[in-house]
Amino acid sequence: PWGRCTGDCGPGGVQSRAVWCFHVEGWTSHLSNCDESSRPPTERSCFRVCDWHSDLFQWEVSDWHHCVLVPYAQGEVKPRTSECVTAQHGLQHRTVRCLQKLNRTMVASDICEHFAPQPPTEQACLIPCPRDCVVSEFSPWSKCSKGCGKKLQHRTRAAIAPPLYGGVQCPNLTESRACDVSISCPLGEEEYTFSLKVGPWSKCRLPHLKEISLSERTVLDFSSDSNEQVTFRHQSYKAHHHSQPWDIEIGFQTRQVWCTRSDGKNALLSLCMQDSFPLTVQPCLMPKDCETSEWTSWSPCSKTCRSGNLSPGFRSRSRKVKHIAIGGGKECPELLEKEACIVEGDLLQPCP
The missing domain is CATH 2.20.100.10 (Thrombospondin type-1 (TSP1) repeat)
Known part of the structure; x- marks a missing residue:
């Protein structure tokens, strides 16, 4: 097996292992008796983990997935309704990764295991017995x-x-x-049934300028088979967040409502009228992304003295939230960045 990673901290480490030449009868022989081209490597580069790396790497654990039934011996999975009394045994899984904190890239699990054992990726769980309708x-x-x-x-x-x-x-x-x-029905007097169909809501939008009258009232017609009209008032508000004004605009969403006949053809909307007719327009918040300030300058390096283990210090920078996301806008990005730094020079005082 490969030995321990030795050498400088970080990706400059080296691992080695012993390689033997074996005779077919099981006893060792000189390396020259084996084919040199098929000889396995005896060294490889590795990432040597040092104690100060604990601030650079961490385990990332996802939420537990749904509990699933333990497979039968033949690999078949199905609810055991007849055998179940109170609950059935199942398994839950989750994803566990070792990440570099700065850029969230995945690295070898051995690095994180140097500081903490790998969290479990599987656990037992119980699934209640199936209940039929x-x-x-x-x-x-x-x-x-x-x-x-x-x-x-x-x-x-x-x-x-x-x-x-x-x-x-x-x-x-x-x-x-x-x-x-x-x-028998006379020709053209066949009996039909009618059903109301409702489409999905559209994206939130502001009315066009041509839709806004001088009284700031907009009349929008969204029905194709009726004379229904829906009145909408365009409004805009000034919100204050951290003492900075921010426009919050009220838009509208629409959806289609239509009537179909039992033979699949469209019919007049009035033939599908019900006591509670579904809305075809509703107000909504216009989406606005999170807005942040510019990054601050990098802080001074935390390492202010010279030590023998060459461990670096850290510096950071931050930014603030100017406006939070609303209406399904893009959420705020990371507000703090941290990176390793090394202060070079012989003028640094030795660390105590």
Whole structure:
């Protein structure tokens, strides 16, 4: 095996190991009897860890992942519903890395292990037994639908308890069946059902100049099949953070609402009108990124005396938050930077 890393602190260290030449019968022989081209290396460079490196490197640990079932002997994983009484044994994993603090680059785990043992990457956990969906009994069949065409009856049931921890999903909660009597419809008078569709919210934006009237009121029409109108007032506020004024603008988000017929075609929005019609516009905060001051000058090097182990000192610089992020803007970056420094010269006093 490779020996300990020796030499200067940092990446200039050296590791060595012994290499032997073995006869096929198991006894050692002179190195010249083995093929020189296949001889393994006896030295390699390494990173020699010194005590002062503890301020430069650290373990980074992620959150524990979800608890998963321990596999069967055959490698199959599935909820053991019939065997489960209270809970099932599982495993959780997480990521553990050794990082250099200054630039957050990953380095060999041996460096961090010099100062602290590697945190565990796996632990036992418990998963509650799967709970299947529980539903009520079906209601009585409804009366046959009115009008012409194929008449239907419906019945429904409710979900009493939802499925949990990988249990069986709920079955259909509605059932339909055709009535015995069917009346033919005159041409063009087929019976349809209508459903309301709602799209996602758009990004927050300010109204265009042409949308703002002299009274600072904006009337926006977002419906394609109706004459609905939504009124929006553009507003701007002055916020104070660390005694500095900052504009906070109120924008708006929109979304589409449309009506579809049972045959897939669009229909007039009025045919899908309900008691509580969904909003098509809402106010929102315009996104603003975090704003920071400029970096301060580097502080003096913390090492002010000369020592024999050549360990460096440290210097730092900082910046302040001028405005925090709002409305989903970019979060603030790092506010403190720290780096190693060495003061050269023979005029430094020896360290006590």
